[in-house]
Structures are given as structure tokens and as C-alpha cells.
Amino acid sequence: MAELPQGGRTRVSEVPNAGRVHQGPEASGNGTTPLDGRTVDRGHAKDLFRRFVETRNPALREELVGLHLPLVEYLARRFRNRGEPLEDLVQVGTIGLLKAIDRFDLDREVEFSTYATPTIVGELKRHFRDKGWAVRVPRRLQELNLSLNKVVAELSQEIGRSPTVAEIATKARLPEEEVLEGLDTSNAYAVVSLDAPAGGEDAPAVSEHIGVEDESLEALEYRAALGPLIAGLPERERRILYLRFFGGMTQSQIAARLGISQMHVSRLLNRTLAVLREGLLQDEETG
Amino acid sequence: MTSTVHLEIPASGAYLAVARAAATGLAAQLQFTYEEIDDLRIAVDEACTQLLARRGSATTLNVAYRLEDAELRVDVSIEAPDSSRPPLARDTFAWQILSAMTDEVREQSEAGRLWLSFRKVGGRG
Numbered sequence: 001m002a003e004l005p006q007g008g009r010t011r012v013s014e015v016p017n018a019g020r021v022h023q024g025p026e027a028s029g030n031g032t033t034p035l036d037g038r039t040v041d042r043g044h045a046k047d048l049f050r051r052f053v054e055t056r057n058p059a060l061r062e063e064l065v066g067l068h069l070p071l072v073e074y075l076a077r078r079f080r081n082r083g084e085p086l087e088d089l090v091q092v093g094t095i096g097l098l099k100a101i102d103r104f105d106l107d108r109e110v111e112f113s114t115y116a117t118p119t120i121v122g123e124l125k126r127h128f129r130d131k132g133w134a135v136r137v138p139r140r141l142q143e144l145n146l147s148l149n150k151v152v153a154e155l156s157q158e159i160g161r162s163p164t165v166a167e168i169a170t171k172a173r174l175p176e177e178e179v180l181e182g183l184d185t186s187n188a189y190a191v192v193s194l195d196a197p198a199g200g201e202d203a204p205a206v207s208e209h210i211g212v213e214d215e216s217l218e219a220l221e222y223r224a225a226l227g228p229l230i231a232g233l234p235e236r237e238r239r240i241l242y243l244r245f246f247g248g249m250t251q252s253q254i255a256a257r258l259g260i261s262q263m264h265v266s267r268l269l270n271r272t273l274a275v276l277r278e279g280l281l282q283d284e285e286t287g
Numbered sequence: 288m289t290s291t292v293h294l295e296i297p298a299s300g301a302y303l304a305v306a307r308a309a310a311t312g313l314a315a316q317l318q319f320t321y322e323e324i325d326d327l328r329i330a331v332d333e334a335c336t337q338l339l340a341r342r343g344s345a346t347t348l349n350v351a352y353r354l355e356d357a358e359l360r361v362d363v364s365i366e367a368p369d370s371s372r373p374p375l376a377r378d379t380f381a382w383q384i385l386s387a388m389t390d391e392v393r394e395q396s397e398a399g400r401l402w403l404s405f406r407k408v409g410g411r412g
Contacts, residue, residue, distance in 0.1 A: 152321055162322035164410070165315035180315055183324060184308050230380075245380075245387040251322050266325050273329060273384075277336050 042111070049106055064101050065094065071113050072097050075120050079128070089124060096123030110231055118232040121275065141181070148172060148182040149263045156262060162252060230276065237272045240265060294350040298342045298365060306350050306363075307331050313352050314359055319409030327407050330388040331361060334403040337381050338365040338374060341401055362404040367396070374401035 045067055052060040069090075076089035100116035108115060151172045155163040165183075169176045230238065236258070243249045243257070244265075251269070255262040294309055296302040310331045314324045335348060342348075345366040353360040367374075374394045375382050385392045389405040396402065 162320035164318045164320050165324070166318065168321065176315060180308075180312055183311050183321075183328075184304070245383050248387065251325065262322065266322075270325075270329070273332070276380075277332070 045112060046106075049104065049112065052101070053106060061098075061101060065097060068097055068101075068113065068116065069094070071116065072120055075117065076124065079124050084128075089127075092127040093120045093124055096120035099123070114231045116232075118275065144174075144178065144182045148179065149261075152263060153261055156252065162262070233272060233275075237268055240268055241272055244269060288355075290354045292352040292354075294352070296348050296350070298339055298345050298348045300336070300339060302348070303332055303335050306335050306348075309350070309352060310359070310361065313354055314407075314409060317354060317357055317359055317409050319359070319407075320411075323407065323409045323411070326388040327359065327361075327409075330385055330405055330407065331363075333381055333384050333388070334361065334363045334405065338363055338401055338403055341365065341367055341369075341374060343368055357410045358406060358408045360404065360406045362402060364400050364402045366399060367401045368399060370396040370399050370401055372396070374403050 045064070048060055048064050048067070051057070052064060072093035073086075073090055076086060076093045079089050080086050096119045097116055100112070100119040103119075104112055104115055148168065151168055152163060155167060155171055159167075163171075165176055165179050168174075169179045172179065230241070233241070240254055240258070243254045244251065249257070251265045252262045255265045258265070292309065292313060294306060296305055307328050310327050311324055314327050319327065331350075335350070338348060342365055347366075349362075349364045351362040351364075353362070373396055375385075382392065385403070385405055389407045391406040393404045394402065395404070
């Protein structure tokens, strides 16, 4: 139930309700309510969810969608300055909402809005990426990136520490300029792969509990928008975030601990931060 | 010997890649390792993003990179009418990120400008 998608993507056409439930931005037009989902009656939502999980009744699903539409609108608004009509974005976000509703597990001790936020944002990002609006990495750079990944991993093994650019260039027989280009691409690449199914390379360890680590994160008075985003991250991402920023571990140490490569840790870290930062600037721009 | 590189970019997230790329190139000159460069890039992103979030009507963001032996110091600043409020509080996640990624972080606000500065020593593997 609570499992993240293991590859395979739901396309718009597979979500028959997407068009129907969309009510457009005017549907919430009471103007004064803060449209961040906090206005949702949680008791009511919980009750609906309980019944929906039991019955899978489409009518309940629709009601849940209607209830959380303000959250979708709030998130869609962050992408408004990218030249797409808001109502289209709301529609795209609603697909994310539907996915979140279908996957939500009542046993998870998180608010639904917290759980749904990354899914909705992910859907919006994917929309822009599919339309070619987000960063596209040319094939040559993708290949460069792959070969650099390999060289960095090998060199790290050989010399027992992270290699310098000069060392990577020598080993890869590339000019330093190209290695630097590759480094820049790895970040862009992280942005592009943001929406790759979370279960892709190795599925998050859902069973692992990180309560203590969470407290450190929560002790910080981060922006209201950041809280739900952090809480809604897959556990492994949250864990990496914690180990790197609070646990004082290097990427290599984290990699060893989690049994993945350092480059992979780097990618996960960068893409998590990209998600967390997304809200900050968009909010400023759209007020 | 100290060398300084000054970068002035439009106050928009779209130009963060330029600030990041400059940091990457300079850190490579200082023999930073791949991981150190990655940390540095995260710090540059974070500092710039935090100041951009306070940009108000400011149109440019300034980034100065000072290279010294094995150390890179980055000073990010932006014009801000409201410089009474510090650029970044220490109990924020952003401050935590900056501290974890670098060797020293400082914030300063004076005469209508907000500053976030950090120092990172490289070549330590």
C-alpha cells in the first residue's frame, strides 16, 4: 500500500478521473483562505480515507480529491511563472493528487497533505520535463557523465579518497575542461532525473525508522513550506539528508553505510535539495 | 597569494548555474576533490537561493570568490532595503546545510546589503 511506484508511470490517459474532477482555479475562489491544505478538516479527511481504503469507492475518491484541491492549487501556483495556464497546472497536479490518494496508507503516521506534496510537485515537474521545459541533457553529456561516474568510482577505490579534477582528467584521458563540464552536467542530470521512480536503482528502506534523526530536523525552525516537504521525502533521502547535514558524515561514508555509490549519494542529495529549494524562490516570485 | 573573481548575475534562480560553475572551476584549480566540489556547489546554491529569497526589488546578485592556497572563500551579497533582519537565522535548515558543507559560515547585514559568506578548505580528500 505505502510502497512507492516501482518503475512504470501512470500517464494522463490512464487516470480517467483526472479531467472530471478538475474544477479549475475558480472553484476555490473564496480568496481569503490560505490555500495550503491546512484548511482541510482533518478528522473528516481521515474518516473518508478509512472508508475509501475499505471500499475503494470512486465517489469517496472524488470527495477526497475535492477536499484536497486547495493543496494542488497552492502547489500549482508555484509553477505559474513558467508560462503555462494555472488551470492546466492544477489539472496536472490533480493527477499527482490521485496517485497519492490511491497509495496513501492510513498506518503511516503522516498527514495526507504532507504525504501528497512531493507526489503532486513531482507530477508538475514531470509535466514540464516532458514538455521539454526543464533542463535537457544532450546525449554527449549524458555519456560523458556516465563515463565520469565510472572513473570517479574506480579512482576512489584505488586511492582511498575522493579524486581531484586533475586526477579524474588524467585517468579518463580527458581535458580538465571536459571533466568540469561533466560535473556541471551531473547536477543538471540530477534535476532531470528528479521524477525517476523512487524505487528505481534501489528501493527506499521503508522499514527503517529514523525517529531520532527526525527530531533533529524538526528542531529547526525551517520555513513552513519546508516541513511537509522534508517529512514527505522517501526515508532513504531523508536519512541521507540527516547524515550529511546533521550527522557530519561525508558522502563516501554515507555511501559505505547505505551500500550505494558515492555518486549516487551525491545525486540523491542534490535532487532532494532541488525539491526543497523549489518552493523558496517560486513563492517569492508569485507572492 | 590571493586571487579574487567577481561575478555579478541577475537576481534570478536561472543564473545560479553560473555561480555554481564558477565555483566548480575555481575549486578545481585549488585541487579540491570531487566530493569537496560537490559540497561547495551545494553551499553556493544554498547561499544564493537564500539571498534571492530576500531580493525584494534587487536586480543583481554579487558573488565574490577569493582563492587562497587551498582555501576558497565565497561572499554572496544582494541589495536589500530591509537589512535590519539578518540574511539567514542560525536555527534554519539552510544555515545547517551551509555549516555542514563548509568550514565557516558568516552572515552580515549593513547599509542596505545582505551578505552570506563561507570558507571552504580543499584538498583534504
